[in-house]
Amino acid sequence: MSLVLLLRQRGRLTATELAEELEVSTRTVLRDIEALSAAGVPVFAERGRHGGFALLPGFRTELTGLNPDEALALLVAGSRRGTQAFGLGSALASAMLKVVDALPESYRNTAADVAERLLIDPETDLLSRRLVAEEVPGTILAEIRRAVFAGNKLRIHYAAVDQAPTWRTVDPIGLVVVRDQGYLLATRSGADRTYRLSRVLAAEELTEPAQRPERVDLDLAWQERSTRFRTGGDQIVVLVRMNPGRREDLVSTALAVRTEEPDTDGWLRLEVAFQDTRHAEWALWQLGTDAEALAPRSLRITLRDRAAAIAARYA
Template sequence: MYFGKDVRMRADRLVSLVLLLRQRGRMTADEISAELEVSTRTVLRDMNALSTAGVPIYVDRGRHGGFSLLAGFRTELTGLNHDEALALLTAGSGRGEKIFGLSAPLASAMRKVVDALPEAHREKVGDAARRFLVEPEIDLLSRRLISEDMAEGVMNDVRRAVLSGRKLRFDYAAPDKPPRSHTVDPIGLVTVRGRIYLLAAKSGEDRTYRVSRMLSAEQLPQAADRLTQVDLDRIWAERSAQFLSENHLPVIVRVRSSRREELLNTARALRVEEPEPDGWLRLDVAFEDLRHAVWAIWQLDIDAQVISPETLREALTERARQVSALYQS
């Protein structure tokens, strides 16, 4: 009879149990049972196995008792199985660490993870990770992803202020405006299509800043005025909706599904998307202004049809008339 799978499952559970006690401290059998989703009888059996193997587990009797590890006890076991280690290494091959200025720390962490794995396990995971490529710098059509340049040191100071909960002062160059100094309460960082945004509050008002437009940044000693808990998904959705409602041109357009990405690469935002028959999509998108919309839609030739607004339809009709007259002459 083959017990390989059961043995691996129990080994993973024992490692999880040790790591759980290291992170939580004293725990009761019922708490461990709920956390690991096993019976209390299994927990007691596993505790006995760990103690027999030399892991210094202490049992405190009584109403407030439980299991705990000897203070300062550490183990060389990482607790990572093949898929967990592979997930870490694959995530480390993406662009997030570059975007948030974490390349060096991530590389150091990955080295520690790999070094802690058994040699045979290390080779398999390393080979597997090399077979995944996350967010390459160019897509299948050789279009390079957006990559914003930032002033030296700005990202590190912004990130530190966000994580430490300190106020942040920076010089900011908005489009067509002279640079201005801002002091804000940082809330969080969001990256979208290669662009990084700082969500913050200034004098109690919501503010969103493009980090690439910061000329310098400095973390201040004063504590930021912000909530201890944050829901960045909700905040970003709210600010995105507000941003789209101000100074943007809403456009409803039909486009062939094969050209969808081209359209979204030029649009400022996608509001609504609905499928239509025969491989077409109906999109509600936002453009900077009429000129921007004409330029973007024109690139798609006959694979896009504007439904509204009428001003955009008229502008495209006039442009088509001018092009037609040019070639007729």
């Protein structure tokens, strides 16, 4: 079945290419090609330099009964949280029921037994900390998905940080989920924009076609926007001395490390960029006495006042 699906999706492939994709020998591929032909699957060989194996045009192997949302859910099922972030959890559940029902009976029981032995991305970790994904109403997600897939403009009521919600019309490009957080990549008046799905309060697909390229490399687009985010805006650079054993804890939350050198007492001295003052305060507070902000002075005052308030509370 995997061999047939590869030929369906890729077209003509050589025995060597099929063997590499399926991680088997070319001898196994040739034997399976013969078995498929004997079973009535219209696979044929083309000779010559650009030859290979192909299926007769129009041949399909169909999993019947899947609706578009269920098919989409299966495509993003590699990340269970991806289906949740895009509002496809229920579609995935119903699609998997249809997949199981389509299996031969001898495989169905085996698949069910195996599935009980696997758990992916549980809701809590070993410390019983609940991993909470952002909640976005299904009706809003459905409207956003429709606009993205249909290529139409989208009107959203968006609540940016520390701003009153406003309506804005955008040209949607694609959807991205990162660490349980969903984002809409779009343009507005030709400028790149990234919107957090949890901050969309309402959405309406418009009938006007979106102004966007026919094809897009979402991975590249996300990398470019991430780079601009890390290097632009109202960033703050903080001079920190810290215990080297906590370096990775700091670096993993920062936007960038500008400079780094050993201090005289075995600690490290770093210049670290953060998104803003609030981001810097949060990151350094997590490190307790293993780090000290040397500059800017305003951040030292903020951390001192916060520590004093905590000490007073527990006096």
